[in-house]
Amino acid sequence: MLGPPAARLDLDAAPPSNPLRTRRPAAGLAVSGAWLPAVLAIVGWWALPIGRPNRPFLTLEPELYxxxxxxxLLWLALFAAVAALALSFLPIATARRGDLVLVAGVVGLASVVAWFMLSTIPFGVGALLVLAGLVMLLGNALSESGRVQGDAFIASSILFVSLFVLLFIIYPLFTVLRSSIYIDGRFDFSVFLRTMRHPLFFMLGNERSAVDEVALTLRWGLAGLVGFGAFALWRRARWTAILTRAVLGGALGLVVGVLLYGNGALPTSLLLVSIVAPTATMLGLAFALLGQRARFGAVRRSLDVISILPIITPPFVLAFAMIFLLGRRGLITYNLLDMSSGWIFGLPGVAIAQILAFTPIAYLLLRGSLSSLNPALEEAAQTLGAGPWVTMRTITWPLVRPGLAAAFLLSMIESLADFGNPIILGGNRKYMATEVYLSLTGRFNPNEAAVYGAVLLLMVLGAFFLQRWWLGGGSFVTVTGKPTSGALAPIPRGLEIGLTVVLFVWTVFVAALYLSIVVGSFAQLWGVNYTFTLKHYQDFFSGAGWAVLLFTARVAAVSAVPAMLLGFLVAYLVSRQRFWGRRFVEFGSLLSFATPGTVMGVAYIFAFNTGPVLLTASATIIVIALVFRNMPVAIRAAVAGLAQIDPSLEEASTMLRAKSLTTMRRVLFPLLINTLVTGLIFAFVTAMTAVSQVIFLVSPGNQFATVLLLGWVDQGQLGRAAAMGTILIVSLLLVIVVVLQLARMLGARMVGVRT
Amino acid sequence: MKRFAVLLIAASALFLGQAQAQRVNLLCSPDLAWCEALGPAFKEATGFDLEFQRLSSNDGLARLRAEAANPIFDAWFGGTGDPHLIAFREGLTEFYEPTVWDEIIQDLKDQVGGTYIPLYAGALGFVVNEGVLDGKPMPQSWRDLTDPMYKGLIAMPDPNSSGTAYTIIATLVQIFGEEEAFEILAGLHQNIAQYTSSGSAPGQLAGRGEVAIAIQFMHDGVKFAAQGFPLVSYAPVEGTGYEIGGLSLIANSPNRDAAIAFIEWALTPEAQVLAGELGDSYQIQSNMNTPAHPLAPDFAAINLINYDFNTFGTPEVKERLVGRWTNEIFPTPR
Structure with a gap:
């Protein structure tokens, strides 16, 4: 089934240094490989327009050549490219020539970029060729001069990847963060401070409520201080330890107090996270234990299905199904339990919806980390006389801790960034991710949106570094290169029964939710009149729905391929190569994963609406947004896959004088085909159901299915929304099953032929 | 390397290759069905192509602002007037006087002056699901809404995200004066089950029985009723405010001629009847020659206040009133 999405971009493992790559290149290559990119740049410069008048891309305006x-500056760029071309054919020592070409390449690239920044003319077709040519030329030069260990392909790839990260991740985020404090051309902290003090963002002391929130919060702080201090005292800790624990306890108490009594988006989002993340993680662990070790095969198979459901479910639809099951007139709450209350609107509803959505993701991650445990350890414990409970507590639990941390972090990030559930079920509370959107659209304040975005981003990054710091020491690797075998310790029987009951309730509830979506799509009026009808499907196919769905599928498919290829390339570079800027690439891909979609969407509008990189109002910008959104997932899948392949295979290929691209294509690709196809499908499917990152980027003629869905939901066209939801769920499920099956067959054949 | 270069060129040609023809790029803020009905009819009448992006009027203004330096859209069709007014004051749109200017209802023209073209008018009211009231009387006035028996049964949009909610506040202030209006809002706050982020969502909540009473534009209530929800829409006895839907020409639009052709066409009775016939939209249309749809709320029977768009449409007044609501009403515990 599908691999888990990125939780921790586990790129830290140092790449093995490859002795074959440390040599300086042999002198005396007759012709430098830089000639081809130089020709490319010259052709682009001469034969195609370097700029374009405005949005239309394929225009050949004569005045923009x-x-x-x-x-x-443009002449200088051409001169540099011609010089590089001439140098390529000169008989000089390779390393020396590399240095000279390097100088030419840097001059050329710098002058083109400088010209664009000065002129602010949007880039044209020619500029694409010029820039690509110059970057590849630089890559060649870096490789031949020996400044980068690796061939021209590796060096160019490093340059391209760094440029992409800079242009499509760092630069837009910088633009949006800057506009939170840099307003109308000068630094201005007033919007920042005003937003921070606004009741919608955070308010503790509410003079209108009967209770004194500040005093209550302080009481919690005091309780934490005393409680932790007393506990440390009782444990006979040293006085410094007592002091630090008491202070920590006090701080914890204050945070709890703020969460309980505070108002506004900040405490609400934090409270939501502190409910959702632990619950989803624990449920995920429970299901992972069942999935790996349950005595009944049926339990394991049902988990496989459950685990992909949230990935293929479009946003909003599930939240609506919940209203129909649990709302004031809900099928379960009103018709079965005879309750009549709107409790679902607010924190409880959002929390349930998020737990439903994120538990399967935690499950996938934890199943991965459980299955990589070495069973011999558990066996050893049992041979030494430990019972199942003791084994579980002393062996299994400590070993899955990193997996738990990863699952926890992922649920946290997803919960903070979630847009679809709070906007439908949010009730009267405010949430960070929706406030980014609402402050821009409802209050027309882009600077305020930037402030919310900045705070949200800092929270996510904080959580990320906290996790890294917590897991910093200690090795949790139990899988060594050699295959291990052994029987998995079964779960204690009592625990298994308990977990199976939880799973059963879960399954019934989830089944009811999805069933109600299907029913809703065939009902005259979902929630009111359940007469059977096909009109929603007719409306869907005759109205805008079908065309938009096709367009969305095309965009998603176009975005999935580069996302996967780029992810694979980045994974290869960071796990197999050492280069300057590796940390930067890692950090960039982390940022693009951790940034909530609404923030990235705003950032893209800020960054790409004018100037040289004009991209708005095109399908291209949607594709790019999706590529960089989904790339980290592909990176993680590929890193995990690469970790299982012995580098000696690649070394053998290199030794036989294969270039790195050939090695990649003929050795790594066939071996990783399953992983890569999984990454591809994952990128496609998440692109199809993405909403928050594209909601600002759609334009006339470039509609996105989920945004259309939001429009229907907004206007009460729930039948049509349910029909689109059903079609999406069914077709994505089909895509996953069919493509995975194909990949399995293809992978077997490719490996069979080539090894 | 060669292969890589070829691949790169092919890839860039593949997904960047899209030219744009001359057409109207429409920012469309009313019901999606209405937006969808425009394109084919406009093409038939004038031969121009039309592509639209449906965005609520608030989202629309945000987009226009974000794209101000390089507009994508040519015309802005529909949506409540305040954002149109703000867009005009910020220079995002320009006023264009159509040839059918004389046929536009005079009152509407007087209200908006030369800022945007009135497209339709719709009045605020109550949209009620009687089944959920469980025998309680239907509220007849704004003051009735503060009665504790309606606790947890009322929904209205959130003033911090919806223009409709601001129209509600501005209406109350104009009927009762500011202090009394905020007293009513405070009482109402005690009964509110949910402040929704979108202006038409309260009616849906009422339609599905999540609440009994929705405060919003009546024509949206009529639309939901026409879809089959058990709802009735009516105006409160003290009088009610209304919105004027706008039609604007975007400043520096890329296809200005096509945009003007669209504006001229959109104000004709033939175009305006599409709202009710195909568009699920039951507002009063601005051309006096457009026959009213039978389901449209009858303005003659409603006690309309003399809504002061010039005062209450300014961002300063709006910011002050919404800010006061956010600081005084919203944090009050319930």
């Missing part, structure tokens, strides 16, 4: 513009 570099020759017609005739700016000195």
């Amino acid at each position: 570099a020759v017609a513009i005739g700016h000195p």
Whole structure:
């Protein structure tokens, strides 16, 4: 089934140093490989327009050719490319020539970029070729001069990846963060401070409520201080330890107090996270234990299905199904339990919806980390006389801790960034991710949106580094290169029965939810009139729905391929190569994963609406947003896959004088085909159901299915929404099953032929 | 390397290759069904193509602002007037006087002056699901809404995210004066089950029985009733405010001629009847020659206040009133 999405971009493991790559290149290559990219750049410069008048891309405006513009910087770029071409054919020592070409490449690239920044003319087709040519030329030069260990392909890839990260992740985020404190051309902290003090963001002391929230919070702080201090005293800790624990306890108490009594988006989102993340993680662990070790095969198989459901479910639809089951007139609450209350709108509803959505993701992660445990350890414990409970507590639990931390972090990030559930079920509370959207659209305040975005981003990054710091020491690796075998310790029987009951309730509830979506799509009026009808499907196929769905599928498919290839490339570079800037690439991909979609969407509008990188109002910008959104998932899948492949295979290929691209294509690709296809499907499916990152990027003629869905939901067209939901769920499920099956067959054949 | 270069060129040509033809890019804020009905009819009448992006009027203004330096849209069709007014004051839109200007209802023209073109008018009211009231009387006035028996049964949009909610506050202030209006809002706050982020969501909640009473525009209530929800819509006895839907020409629009052709067409009775016939939209249309749809709320029977769009449409007044609501009403515990 599908691999788990990225939780921890586990790129830290140091790549093995490859002795074959440390040599300086042999002198005396007759012709430098830089000639081809140089030609590319020259052709782009001469034959195609370097700029374009505005949004239309494929125009051949004569006045926007570099020759017609005739700016000195442009001439300099051409001169540099021609010089590089000439140098390529000169008989000089390779390393020396590499240095010279390097200089030419840097001059060329710098002058083109400088010209674009000065002129702010949008880039044209020619510029793409010029830039790509110059970057590849630099890659060649870096490799031949021996400044980068690796061939031209590796060096160019490093350059391209770094440039992409800079341009499509760091730069937009920088733009949006800057606009939270840099307003109308100067630094201005007033919006920042005003937002921070606004009751919608955070308010503790509410003078209108009967209770004194500040005093209550302080009481919690005091209780924490005393409680932790007393506990440390009782444990006879040293006085410094007592002091630190008391202070920590006090701080914890204050946080609890703020969460309980505070108002506004910040405490609400934090409270939500502190409910959802632990619950989803624990449920995920329970299911993972069942999935791996349950005595009944049926239990394991049902988990496989449950685990992919949230990935293929479009946003909003499940939240609506919940209203129909649990709302004031809900099928379960009103018709079965005879309750009549709107409790579902607010924290409880959002929390349930999020737990439903994120538990399967935690499950996938934890199943991975459980199955990589070495059973011999558990066996050893049992041979030494430990019972199942003791084994579980002393062996299994400590070993899954990193997996738990990863699952916890992932649920946290997802919960903070979740847009669809709070906007439908949020009730009267405010949530950070929706406030980013609402402060921009409802209050027309982009600077305020930037402030919310910045705070949200800092929270996510804080959580990420906290996790890294917590797991920093200690090795949890139990899988060594050699295959291990052994029987898995069964779960204690009492625990298994308990967990199976939980799973059963879960399954029934989830089944009811999905069933109600299908029923809703065939009902005259979901929630009111359940007469059977096909009109929603007719409306869907005759109205805008079908065309938009096709367009969305095309965009998602186009975005999935580069996301997967780029992810694979980044994974290869960071896990197999050492280079300057590796940390930067890692950090960039972490950022693109951790940034909530609404923040990234705003950032793209801020960054790409004018100037050289004009991209708005096109399908391209949606594709790019989705590529960089889904790339980290592909990276993680590929890193995990690469970790299982012995580098000696690649070394053998290199030794036989294969270039790195050939090695990648003929050794790694066939071996990783399953992983890569899984990454591809995952990227496709998440692109199909993405909403928060594209909601600002859609434009006339470039509609996205989920955004259309939001429109229908907004206007009460729930039948049509349910029909689209059903079609999406069923077709994505089909795609997953069919493609995975194909990949399995293809992978077997490719490996069979080539090894 | 060669292969890589070829691949790169192919890839860039593949997904960047899309040219744009001359057409109207419409920012469309009313019901999606209405937006969808426009394209084919406009093409038939004028031969121009039309692509639209449906965004609520608030989202629309946000997009126009974000894209101000390089607009994507040519015209802005529908949506409540305040954002149109703000867009005009910020220079995002320009006023265009259509040739059918004389046929536009005079009152509407007087209200908006030369800022945007009135497209339709719709009045605020109560949208009630009687089944959920469990025998309680239907509220007849704004003051009735503060009665504790309606606790947890009322929904209205959130002033911090919805223009409709601001129209509600501004209406109350104009009927009762500011202090009394905020007293009513405070009482109402005690009964509110949910402040929704979108202006038409309260009616849906009422339709599905999540609440009994929704405060919103009546024509949206009529629309939900036409879809089959058990709802009735009516105006409160003290009088009610209304919105004027706008039609604006985007400043520096990329296809100005096509945009003007669209505006001219959109104000004709033939175009305006589409709202009710195909668009699930039951507002009063701005051209006096457009026949009213039978389901549209009858303005003659409603006690409409003399809504002061010029005062209450300014961002300063709006910011002050919404800020006061956010600081005084919203944090009050219930």
